[in-house]
Amino acid sequence: MTPGEQPAPLSATPGAAAPPVIDVRNLVKRFGDKTVVDQVTMQVAKGEISGFLGPNGSGKTTTIRCMCGLLSADEGEGRVLGYDIRSEAWKIKRETGYMTQRFSFYEDLSIRENLQFVARLYGLEACAVADTLEDLGLSSRRNQLAGTLSGGWKQRLALAACIMHKPELLLLDEPTAGVDPKARRDFWDEIHARAASGLTVLVSTHYMDEAERCHRINYISYGRLVASGTVAQVLASAGLTTFIVEGGRLDRVARHLAGAPGVDQIAPFGMTLHVVGREKQALERSVRAAAKEFSVSVEKGETSLEDVFIQFMAEASDNMAEPASTPQKGTAA
Numbered sequence: 001m002t003p004g005e006q007p008a009p010l011s012a013t014p015g016a017a018a019p020p021v022i023d024v025r026n027l028v029k030r031f032g033d034k035t036v037v038d039q040v041t042m043q044v045a046k047g048e049i050s051g052f053l054g055p056n057g058s059g060k061t062t063t064i065r066c067m068c069g070l071l072s073a074d075e076g077e078g079r080v081l082g083y084d085i086r087s088e089a090w091k092i093k094r095e096t097g098y099m100t101q102r103f104s105f106y107e108d109l110s111i112r113e114n115l116q117f118v119a120r121l122y123g124l125e126a127c128a129v130a131d132t133l134e135d136l137g138l139s140s141r142r143n144q145l146a147g148t149l150s151g152g153w154k155q156r157l158a159l160a161a162c163i164m165h166k167p168e169l170l171l172l173d174e175p176t177a178g179v180d181p182k183a184r185r186d187f188w189d190e191i192h193a194r195a196a197s198g199l200t201v202l203v204s205t206h207y208m209d210e211a212e213r214c215h216r217i218n219y220i221s222y223g224r225l226v227a228s229g230t231v232a233q234v235l236a237s238a239g240l241t242t243f244i245v246e247g248g249r250l251d252r253v254a255r256h257l258a259g260a261p262g263v264d265q266i267a268p269f270g271m272t273l274h275v276v277g278r279e280k281q282a283l284e285r286s287v288r289a290a291a292k293e294f295s296v297s298v299e300k301g302e303t304s305l306e307d308v309f310i311q312f313m314a315e316a317s318d319n320m321a322e323p324a325s326t327p328q329k330g331t332a333a
């Protein structure tokens with residue numbers, strides 16, 4: 001996909017017949033003279049879990065906030081849950097559960113008190129808190145102050161608070177950052193179970209295994225959406241080839257291959273070296289020549305999602321970077 005080109009329209013998966021729950025087009029958001037969301041078009045079908053990936057500062061949180069009406073986009077249009085993102089933002093907020101990137105509950109209130117507070121904000125029946133505590137397995141800790149919870153329990157409280165009002169759409173912004181693998185597995189099982197009953201989820205993450213658990217993924221690179229589709233589609237469209245080198249002195253092999261024709265990435269993985277590139281023939285020639293010279297073995301490997309994202313990052317430039325000639329604050333001119 002060339003810069004500026006938008007991803008192909010979705011052939012939606014789970015709720016193909018229904019109109020998309022998220023349907024936004026050409027969203028633009030600027031902060032000062034920096035465009036941090038640049039013509040983003042995205043659709044998420046009902047019951048779909050859609051992953052949102054991209055490097056730090058690439059615009060995921062800003063896009064999510066534009067979708068749920070917490071920020072007003074400078075350009076673009078769209079509907080979320082059938083409501084216009086500009087004129088009906090309050091309706092979107094009411095029917096959406098938004099889990100913020102940073103824990104945003106009262107640390108000096110207990111789990112139960114935090115949920116009671118949220119329940120009152122939404123005008124929910126008192127039983128909603130008890131039901132949610134039970135439903136999310138929080139009952140045993142209901143009287144513990146939120147500030148004393150470990151990361152995994154905080155995440156469970158945050159999820160409980162954003163699903164208590166039974167939203168149709170969940171916007172989850174890095175919900176599992178810093179959470180252990182078992183708690184992440186439980187979290188994803190919970191999300192999949194709810195999606196199977198019709199809940200729609202847009203979830204940002206930096207974890208590759210989580211990306212692979214999504215029905216679809218969207219990759220944003222410094223404001224621009226550069227890939228969208230199933231994991232298999234994104235892998236295929238990247239057009240990368242991977243070779244795995246195994247043997248002794250891999251550090252020397254890596255140094256030898258750096259900058260060789262066809263070689264775009266070299267990464268050590270345990271006792272092997274993954275060598276990745278777009279130009280398959282040139283890459284293969286370089287890798288086979290190195291294998292001969294250093295007496296190491298080479299075999300074709302599977303390209304991973306991480307390889308694809310590293311490639312995207314290498315091809316992008318940071319839209320927030322200061323121009324090279326501009327002196328930095330606090331540095332001598």
Ligand SMILES: Nc1ncnc2c1ncn2[C@@H]1O[C@H](COP(=O)(O)OP(=O)(O)OP(=O)(O)O)[C@@H](O)[C@H]1O
Pocket residue numbers: 031036054055056057058059060061062063101320
């Ligand atoms: N209120 C703001 N004012 C000015 N710049 C902002 C503001 N909010 C975000 N930005 C900038 O917009 C860009 C996108 O930020 P955003 O938080 O959306 O990225 P992100 O993809 O969510 O990153 P991360 O993975 O680190 O959470 C960043 O360069 C950030 O510094």
Ligand SMILES: [Mg+2]
Pocket residue numbers: 060061062101173
């Ligand atoms: Mg963010």
